[in-house]
Amino acid sequence: MCFPIFYLLLVLVSRSKSEYEATMIEFYGRLESQLPSTSGSLIAKDACVTKCLDDKECVLAYMDTAGYCMSYNFSSFNESTSLVEVPxxxxxxxxxxxxxxxxxxESYLDIKMAYVDRRNDVNYPxxxxxxxxxxxxxxxxxxxxxxFKRSETITICVKRYYFKGTNNDARKYCEDQGLKMVGVANQAELDALTCGIPKELHIDGTTTCPTACSVGNKDF
Incomplete structure (x- = not known):
């Protein structure tokens, strides 16, 4: 009588290869509805894994036996994405x-995998x-x-929207989408919103400028 044999590959890549605390867990699996060969690059498997390990924002490396490799940041998953076990x-x-x-x-499928969103050094779990x-x-x-992390208890997600109108119009535009128009708390947030280039923005809050405010007339 023949019995089926299943092979499980669960490899922990050494943390010493990374600039920060992290481990890579390798196993046979795939992302649903995505294939490395469609938009990946030809990179050797070990190099693909190490590249993700050493990339501050990468959280997943996806490979196939043809040598194609894809890397994903946590911010790449704008919709719920499934990772499934395969033979x-x-x-x-x-x-x-x-x-x-x-x-x-019991089953290795019960393994817990957690990490942090390292963008802007927020380290959001x-x-x-x-x-x-x-x-x-x-x-x-x-x-x-x-x-962005504003305090130990407050983390915000900011997105730019291109809009023409008054500040009140912009506020209503956000509220109609279930969003909140946000202010700017520090220079890092301002640089991210403007890409470091002075420009006009509709933001939450008021100013005490006696006349029209200049770009440099800000106080955080």
Missing amino acids: KSDGFMVAVKTNEMVCPI FEWIKNANGWTIKSTCPAPGMI
Whole structure:
């Protein structure tokens, strides 16, 4: 009688290769509805994994046996995306970055994978959500949104919208979409919103300028 044999590859890539605390977990899996060969680059598997490990914002490397590699930042997942287990014969492998891994007691599919959104040094925590076939992920602040930490308890996600009208019109435009027009708390936020180039912005708040405010007339 023949019995099926399943091979599990669960590789932890050394943290010493990274500039910050992180581990890559490799296993046979794929992202639903996406293939590395469609928009990936030809990169050797080990180089693909190491590239993601050393990239501050990368959280996932996705590879196939043909040598194609794709890297994903947390901000890339603007919609709920599923990561599913596949057999080795399918030819797909993923490497997930984590700084908090809890080894499963029973099935390896119960493994916990968590990391942080490192954009602008916010280090906002997130976790891959377990489901019946694997895991799902969705960014709390997908690109082109920008995440900022204002205090230990307040983290905001800011996105630019191109709009012509008054400040009140802009405020209503945001509210109609369930959003809130935000102010600028510091120079880093201002630089991100303006790309470092002085320009007019509709923002929340008021000014005490006696006349028209100049670009340099700001106080954080």
